[in-house]
Amino acid sequence: MGSENAQYELIYPPYAPGRAEHIRLILEEIGNPYSDTTVLGWDPAFAQIRELLKGVQGNPPYFAPPLLRHGDLILNQTSNILMYIGGRHNLAGNTPADAFRVNALACTALDLLSDEVHATHHPINGQLYYEEQKKESVWASKAFIKIRMPKFFDYWQRTLEAKGGLWLMGETFTYADIVLCQCIDGTKFAFPRAMDYFEKTGKYDLIYEHWAKVRARPNIAKYLASDKRQEYDNGIYRYYPENDVTPEEAECEKPADGN
Amino acid sequence: MGSENAQYELIYPPYAPGRAEHIRLILEEIGNPYSDTTVLGWDPAFAQIRELLKGVQGNPPYFAPPLLRHGDLILNQTSNILMYIGGRHNLAGNTPADAFRVNALACTALDLLSDEVHATHHPINGQLYYEEQKKESVWASKAFIKIRMPKFFDYWQRTLEAKGGLWLMGETFTYADIVLCQCIDGTKFAFPRAMDYFEKTGKYDLIYEHWAKVRARPNIAKYLASDKRQEYDNGIYRYYPENDVTPEEAECEKPADGN
DSSP: OOOTTOOEEEEOOSSSOTTHHHHHHHHHHHTOOEEEGGGGOHHHHHHHHHHHHTTOTTOOOOSSSOEEEETTEEEESHHHHHHHHHHHTTOSOSSHHHHHHHHHHHHHHHIIIIIHHHHHHOSSOTTSOGGGGHHHHHHHHHHIIIIIHHHHHHHHHHHHHHTTSSBTBBTBOOHHHHHHHHHHHHHHHHOHHHHHHHHHHSTTHHHHHHHHHHHTSHHHHHHHTSTTSOOOOSSSSOOOGGGOOOTTTOOOSOOTTOO | OOOTTOOEEEEOOSSSOTTHHHHHHHHHHHTOOEEEGGGGOHHHHHHHHHHHHTOOTTOOOOSSSOEEEETTEEEESHHHHHHHHHHHTTOSOSSHHHHHHHHHHHHHHHIIIIIHHHHHHSSSOTTSOGGGGHHHHHHHHHHIIIIIHHHHHHHHHHHHHHTTSSBTBBTBOOHHHHHHHHHHHHHHHHOHHHHHHHHHHSTTHHHHHHHHHHHTSHHHHHHHTSTTSOOOOSSSSOOOGGGOOOTTTOOOSOOTTOO
């Protein structure tokens, strides 16, 4: 598959870690050299994105980055790229069936703690400005914190517990652990007060410990401390003070001036 | 993987085709017998869902259905289940690398024309009632129809064109074709006036032809004409007259009474 000896090339717009950060983290974990368009700056990165989205070298056109190029193979969709790399580097469990269990866990983490967090700051439409949908964003953030986060945290705590509390698949570290860690990391940036609140309940200790353990893996720790790790700013995970509430403060009823 | 001779068991709540419909369609296409909790009614279906979500038989706990049970293997996440079945029945392209290209296409169809359509009727939060977020839903629907649909249609038309206009991967029919067809089908139910409008522009003929061609495949046509095909109602794809506008009628500016 791909070209066995080719270098991995990550193609993504610069200036925010975004969905590509999951892919960077798995590439750092395996310790393979890779190229990353983020270092090129805006125009050269977009020139590559535009070209590769067309469907070159027998690949279908794709809708959006992140893209991974590996020899002649070009892929999009974060979970798909992770599954491809994870399978090649022993990070997708111990059996062929495990690869699908790990993909299920990774897709779920991305749904709950990446897509749903993104939707809190763009509830009406991802292509309209935040300022246009600010009132709705406050409402969506409060509903997310009050209704969704406890449900998600119950699920991940229970999942870690079921497998003995070490990794999501038990004894075997997989890329799903990286995805959950990065999702928790970004959510801590977006909703620090809610994330502090949930940590202090003591009910979700395995999730917070898991986050710290993944971040402490030698290659990942080195990457996180380096200049290569970009700051959160204007991507999936954004900090807006008006959205930064605890579940106790969050009212998810419709705002009074709604209909 | 799984248990080679086990029957596929689809586990999903009854009374709406939902995300499970993609899985039913691939199972019908391959002509394998399968069981489906939808025929059991509400309580027995939920009893199975609750049990299997716990993570039995060495599988991790999962967050939500659809679930597929195949022998000892239990999976969730629609795209993941499709990739598993597709790979076992020659519906994932011609090479191991193609399986990832096909997964990329399927994930993209589900993102754009299943998740984003669902978000139009629950823009603030999926767990709040539609009626609570009705005004926001009208706004989100108009923005979706005006901004997003043309972009999505340009993409799928271009993708079919790039491969010669037959299937998404060219000569080879894959489960990504089933996913795109079912997404178009549901979107026609949710937004009939917009979907008519786009068809009449003539710019997207390959998408509408593709939808009809997938529906005409013998096993799929037989299923669609049978009692087993459930009606759209209260699931991913919902019809609300107030959201059923053409792109020309859709204003995606903030409603006047917003802030």
